[in-house]
Amino acid sequence: MTSSPPLVLDDPATADRRRSPLGRELAILAAVAACLFLMPYVVDDYALQVGYLILQLAALATAWNLLAGYTGLVSLGSAAFVGIGTYTMAMLDERAAPVWFAIIAAGVVAAVFAAVVSPAMFRLRGLYFTIGTLALAEALRMWMVNARTFNGAAGIYLTGRPPAFYQLYWLVLVAAIGATAVVVVILRRPLALRLNAVRDDEDVAAEMGVRVFRAKLVAFAVSGSLMGIIGAVQALNTRVVVPNGAFGLTWTVNIVLVALIGGLGTRTGPWIGAVFAILLQESLRGYPEIHLAITGAVLLLVIRFAPSGIGGAMADGRRRLARVWRTRS
C-alpha cells in the first residue's frame, strides 16, 4: 500500500542539518517572531486581521504538514481537531476558566482524542486512512450537531470578557511560531528519521525496528493538539460556537489547499501557502467562489508541475542559484 512514492521531495533542511545547528534555526525563528510581535504597534486593524488569518492558516498547515508531509499520513479530518479545540474553549468559558488554561486544555483534549481514535485509524493504511479521517470528522460533526450535551446546532455563546484582538493575534503568532519550532526541533531528533521511515514504507520501517504505531501516534497527537489550540483561539474570536462552523469541512479544505500549495514537507511551505491563500482571498474579497476556484486550479498546477509546492520550488531555485554561484566562483 505504501509502495508508491510519496508526494514530497526531501526537506532541504535534512541536507543542511549538519551545517546549521538547532540554536541558529531557533534564533531565526525568534527573530521572525519578534518582528511579527511588533506588528500591533505599527499597523492598522485591518492589516492585523489579515495577519491573524495568515498566522492561523500557517499554524494549521504546519500542523497538518507534520502529519502528511513528514509522516505520510494524509488526513482529511483536520476539522475534527479544530472543532474539538473550539468547543473545549467554549465549555471552559462557560465555567469561567482562565483563558490560558482553556487554550492548553484544548490542546490536551485534542491530543487525547487523537490517542483514542488512533488504534482504529491506524489500522487503515494509505488511502483508507485518508477516507477514514474524512468520515471520522464528518461523523463527529454530525454527532455534535445532534448531541444535546453540547447544545447541538444552537451552539454555545462565550460570555467571558473578550480579549482584545491584538491579543488574539499574539496567540496565533505564538501558535504558528510554536508549531514551526516543534517541527524544527523534531527534524533534529531521531523521531524525524522514524517519521520519514514510516512515510516511505511502513512495513520496512517496522522490520527495521521502528515503533510504527508510536511514531504515528506522536505525529497525530501533536498535529491534532496544535489544531485544537488554534480552534480555541478562534472561539475567542467568534464568541459563538456552532457545530457546522467549528467542525465544518471548510477548515479541512483550506488547510489542505494551503499546505500543498505552499509545499509539503518543508518548514516554510505552510507560511508561504498561507500568505498566498489569504492574499488571494482578500484581493478577491467580493468573489469568494472565484477565489476558491482559482485556489483549486493553482493546486492542480502545483501538483502537476511543482509537487513540492511554491516553497519547494523556491528551495529548488535557491539550490540551483547556489550551484551556479559555486561553479562561477
Added chain:
Amino acid sequence: MTTRTRLLLSLLAVVALFAAACAPSSDDDADASDDTSSETSDDPILIGASLPLSGPLAGFGSFQKWGYEHAVAQVNDAGGIEIDGVQRQVELIILDDKTDPNQVTTNINTLISNEGVTALLGSCTPDLVNPGAIAAENAEVPFVAGCDPIEVFDGVQEWTWAWDIFFSVPELAALSFQTIDGLELETNRKVAILHDNGPDGQIIGNEIWPAMAADAGYEVVANVEFPVDNTDFTAAIEEARDSGADILLVDNITPQAVSLRQQMAAVGWEPLVMVNEKGAEPLQYAEALDDLSNGVMVGAYWDPSFPFEGSAELQEAWDAENDTSSSQHIADSYTAARVLLDAIARAGTLDQETINTEIGATDAEYPVGHVKFEGNNVAKIELAMAQWQDGVPVIIFPAERSTGEVVFPLPGS
C-alpha cells in the same frame, strides 16, 4: 547555504509578510473613519453589511441585498445625508459570508477595521446575525438587523450597540392556530411538529408550538426533531402519518423544506394543513417544488398590500428593476437600512454614540410597520399568514390583511 543567507532570506520573508499584510488596505482612508476633521462632501458615509450571498441561505441574502441597496439609493437620490452641515452620499459595502458564522465575524471585523464603516447592517437567520451583532457590540459600532426573531436575539446577551427588528416567536407559533381557527378550517385538531435542531428550531418546536397548541385547544400527537442538514425525512413523515395528525407544523431551512415536501409527496402523505416556517419563505421554495408548493402556509411579516408607509412603493420599485418575483425580505432589510440611515440623519454627525442613541429613539412607520425599540434593543413587527398559490405568497389571515382565499385542504391530501 550559509546562516547569513538564511537569516537574510528569513527577514526578507518577514518583510514580505508585513508588506503583504499592509498592501490590500490600499483604499485607506480607513484610519480617519471617526474623526470629523477635514471632510469634503465627496467623502461618503460608509455602511457595511455581511450577507449570505452563497451557501444554503443565499435565497435570503439576495433579497436582503436589494433591500439594503434600495434604501441607500433612495437616500442618495434625495441628496444624501447632512453631516455637520455638509451633504454626503452613503456608500454601502457588502461582503459575502457564505452562510458561515466564522466568515460573518471576519467580515464584520474587516468592515470595521479596513473599510472603516460608521455603522453596520445584519445578515440573516440567528446563526449569522448573532455573531455579527456580537462583533459589532465588542467594537462598539452601531448594528441594525432584521431576520432574527426577537426572543432569540434577546437571549444572547445585553445589547447596547446592536438592534433587531423582527417578529416574536410566540406570536409566530400562535399564528398557525389562530389561522386555522380564524378561517374555520375543519381538522381533527391533532398536530404533528417536525423541526430542526437549530437555535430557533429547538425553541419553537420543543417549547413554543406545544405551549401555543395547548392554549388553543390542539393536541400535539407527534414531535420529531432532525438535524439542520438532514436529507431523508421518510422516517419523520411516517411518524407524522402514523400519529393521525391533520395539521403539520414544520420549522427548518430551505433545502430541508424542499426535501421534506418532495418526500411527503413520494410517500403519499399530505395533511390537511401544512405550515412550514422559515424554509418555505423564499421564492426558491416555490420554484424548486413547482405545484407541490401549493397550499403550504408560512408566516409572513410583510406583503406589498400591507397598509404601511412605503409598502406599495417598495414593491413597485422592485418590479421596476427586476423581472422575478420578490420576497418579504426586501421589506425587512429595507426597513433596517432606513432606520439606520434615518438615525444618522437625525444625528447629523458620524459620532457613533450619537447615532446609536438616535437609533434607540426610532419611533416611526416603515413598510414592515411601526418600529419602536423596547426592552433589550428589539422592535417587534406584526405577522400575517401567507400561503403559496401558484408561486405567489397569498395572504390568507387575518382578514383585514388578506389578499386571497385560502386553499384548503392541502392539494394531494
Added chain:
Amino acid sequence: MGIAAIDVGAIAQAASTGLLLGGIYALSALGLSLVLGVMRLVNLVHGEVTVLGAYLGLLALSTFGLDPLLALPLVFVVVGLAALPVHRLVLAPLAGRGEEAALLTTFALAVIMQNLYIQWFTGDTRAITRPYSRSTIEVLGLRLPGVYLMGFAISLGCTIAVYALMTRSGFGRRLRAGAEDPMAAGVVGVDVGRVHAQTFALGAGLAAMGGVLLGLAFSFTPTSGTAFLLVGFAIVVVGGLGSVAGTFIGGTMLGVLQSLGALMFGDGYRGFIGLVLFLLVLALRPNGLFGRTAAT
C-alpha cells in the same frame, strides 16, 4: 424519541423505503467503486459529478422539456465524454506519481467544481419534481413511493448492465486485468492507460445518472456533493471495492440500516450510523463484505 415499541408495520415500512433509497444511492456509488477498484483512485470529485447529474437532469427538464428519466442516457453520455479530457489533462500525467497526487488532484477538482456550480446555478436549493413524484404503489400493505421504485429499478438495471459489461465484454476483461495486475496486463498488451481513462469516464457517467435519480428524491444545492461522496464511500466500503454486485447490495443494506436506525434513534443519527458502520467495516474488513481479497 427513544426506541419505538416493536411495530412490525413501521419497521417494514422504514426498511422498504430505506431499501429503495439505498438502491438509488448505489448507482452513483457504483461509479466510485469502479474507479477505486480499477484505478486505485480515491475520487474526491465524485460527489460533485453526482450533483452535476442532478443539475443536468433539471436542465433537461427546464430547457428541453425532456423528462429527466428519459434524459438519463443523454446525461450518461455527456458526462462520460466530458470526463475523458479531464482525465487526460489532469489525472493521466500523474500516473506513477503515487496515489496521493491523484487523490489531492481530485480534491482540487472538487473545490473548483463546487464553486463553479455556485457561479453557474446560484446557491438556490433545487429539486426535480414530476407528476409521477406523487404516485405511491401499495404492495403487501407497504406504501412504496413510485419515484423511488422507478429509481431503484433503473439503478438495478444499470448495475446488471455494468455487471454484464464487466464479465462478458472485452472492455470488462481488460478492466479486470488492469485492476488485478497492471504490470502483467501491460505485458499482455492491455493499454492500461486507456482502460483507466475509460473507467474514469464510465464512473463519471454512472455518478451523473445516479445524480439525476437523487435529484428526484432529494433537494440539492451546489454543496450537496460532500454528502453524496460520503454516502458513496460508505456504500463502497461496505459492499467492497470494485465489486459490482457488492456495491448494489451494500447500498441497499446501508439504506435499510440507516432507516431502521432513524426509526429507533431519530433522524439525527441517520448519517451518523452510516458513518460509524463505514468506519467499523473499514477497520475490521477493509475489503468490504463482498470485496475481492486481491484489492490490496
